[in-house]
Amino acid sequence: MRPIYLDHAASTACDPRVLEAMRPFFFEQSGNASSPHKQGRQARKAIEDARETLAALIGAVPTEIIFTSGASEGNNHAIFSAARALKGKGKHIIASAIEHHSVLGPLHRLEQDGFQVSYVKPKADGIVAHEDMRSALRPDTILVCLQHANNEIGTLQPVNEVGRLCRERGVYFLVDATQTIGHIPVNVKDICCDFLSLSAHKFYGPQGVGALYIRQGVECPAFILGGDQERGRRAGTHNVAGIVGSGEAIKLCKAQMSGDALREAVLRDRVIDFVLKNIPSAVLNGHREKRLPNNAHFSFSGINGEELVSALDLAGVAVSMGSACTWGQLGPSHVLKAMGLSDEMALGSLRVTVGRWTTDEDITYFLEQLKLKCKNASSNS
Numbered sequence: 267m268r269p270i271y272l273d274h275a276a277s278t279a280c281d282p283r284v285l286e287a288m289r290p291f292f293f294e295q296s297g298n299a300s301s302p303h304k305q306g307r308q309a310r311k312a313i314e315d316a317r318e319t320l321a322a323l324i325g326a327v328p329t330e331i332i333f334t335s336g337a338s339e340g341n342n343h344a345i346f347s348a349a350r351a352l353k354g355k356g357k358h359i360i361a362s363a364i365e366h367h368s369v370l371g372p373l374h375r376l377e378q379d380g381f382q383v384s385y386v387k388p389k390a391d392g393i394v395a396h397e398d399m400r401s402a403l404r405p406d407t408i409l410v411c412l413q414h415a416n417n418e419i420g421t422l423q424p425v426n427e428v429g430r431l432c433r434e435r436g437v438y439f440l441v442d443a444t445q446t447i448g449h450i451p452v453n454v455k456d457i458c459c460d461f462l463s464l465s466a467h468k469f470y471g472p473q474g475v476g477a478l479y480i481r482q483g484v485e486c487p488a489f490i491l492g493g494d495q496e497r498g499r500r501a502g503t504h505n506v507a508g509i510v511g512s513g514e515a516i517k518l519c520k521a522q523m524s525g526d527a528l529r530e531a532v533l534r535d536r537v538i539d540f541v542l543k544n545i546p547s548a549v550l551n552g553h554r555e556k557r558l559p560n561n562a563h564f565s566f567s568g569i570n571g572e573e574l575v576s577a578l579d580l581a582g583v584a585v586s587m588g589s590a591c592t593w594g595q596l597g598p599s600h601v602l603k604a605m606g607l608s609d610e611m612a613l614g615s616l617r618v619t620v621g622r623w624t625t626d627e628d629i630t631y632f633l634e635q636l637k638l639k640c641k642n643a644s645s646n647s
C-alpha cells in the first residue's frame with residue numbers, strides 16, 4: 267500500500283510539472299544569474315519571468331517582490347528591517363499570539379533590544395478580533411503582524427480589516443501568507459499590507475525558496491548583506507531553479523486553485539463530520555467555516571497526540587499534531603494555549619491537511635485507522 271500523506275500544511279510534494287520546468291536550470295542553463303554571459307542572461311530572464319508571475323498572482327508589481335530562502339527569512343527580513351528603519355518613530359509592535367515562530371522569534375529578539383510587543387490572543391474559535399488589534403494600537407506602534415491563515419488550526423484571520431486600520435493609522439502591516447498563497451486568492455491591495463511573506467514548498471514548489479512582497483515606497487533596508495542581487499535588497503546567489511519552480515507552481519495553482527480548493531473542502535468536511543460523529547472525545551479546533559479548505563484540526567481528551575501521530579505513522583499515514591517546526595519540543599502548542607485549551611486538550615491534538623493528490627480511498631483508510639487507534643488509546647488510558 268502506498269503511504270498516505272495528510273500533512274500538506276507542513277510541506278507539499280513538488281508537482282512533477284514544476285520539477286520539469288526546473289530541470290534545465292540544474293544542467294544546460296545552470297548559469298549564475300549575476301553573470302554577463304548567455305547562461306547568466308538566461309537565468310536572469312527566467313527569474314524575472316517568475317517574478318512577474320508571482321506579482322500578477324498577488325496584485326503587486328514585479329519590483330515589489332524579492333526572492334528569499336522561504337517564509338522564515340521573509341518574516342525575519344520584514345520585522346528586523348522595519349524595526350531598524352522606524353525605531354526613531356516608535357518601538358511598539360503588535361502581533362497575534364498565534365503567529366508562526368518565524369515571526370515570534372524575531373519579535374522576542376527585538377524585545378531583548380528594548381522594543382515592546384503586544385501579543386493579541388484569538389477568541390476561542392481561533393480568530394483574532396480586529397477590534398482587539400485596534401485596541402492594542404498606540405501612538406508609538408510601528409508594525410502590526412497578522413498571519414493570513416494559521417498553520418496549525420487553519421483559521422483565516424481578518425487581514426483586510428486589520429490592513430485598512432493600519433493604513434489609516436500609518437502603521438506598517440506584515441502578513442504571513444505562507445499557508446494561503448496558491449490555496450485561496452490573495453491580493454496585497456485588498457489586504458492593504460506593506461509586507462507579505464510566502465514559501466514555495468507550501469504550494470507544490472520546491473523547498474528552500476520563497477518570496478517577500480515589500481510595498482513600493484516602504485522603508486525596508488536589506489537584511490542579508492554582501493551582494494547586489496535583488497537590486498541590493500537581498501544578497502546571495504539566486505536559487506535559479508528554485509525560483510523557476512516557484513513561478514511554475516504559481517502558474518499551476520492559478521489554473522487549478524478553485525477546483526483544488528473545492529475538492530479538498532469535500533475531503534476535509536468528510537474528515538470533520540466522521541471524527542465528530544464517531545470519536546466521542548473529539549472537538550474541532552478553529553472556526554468551522556472560516557478555515558483553509560484543506561485543514562481539519564482536532565483535540566481528543568484522554569489521548570496523547572504524539573502517540574496517536576506515531577501510531578498512524580506506523581499504519582502508513584503521515585499526519586501531525588500541529589506545526590512541523592515545533593515537533594519534538596516539550597509542551598503544548600502556543601496556538602492552542604492562546605485559544606484557551608487546557609494542557610490535556612492541547613497535547614491531545616491532531617492536524618490533518620489534505621492536498622492535490624489526496625483521494626477518497628486515502629481518507630477512508632485514514633478514518634478507519636484513526637477510529638481504531640483512538641479506541642485503543644482510550645481503552646489503554
Ligand code: PMP
Nearest residue numbers: 336337338366368417442444465
Ligand atoms: N509561516 C507559516 C505560517 C508557516 O506555516 C511556515 C512553515 N511551516 C513558515 C512561516 C516558515 O516557512 P519556511 O519553511 O519557508 O521557512
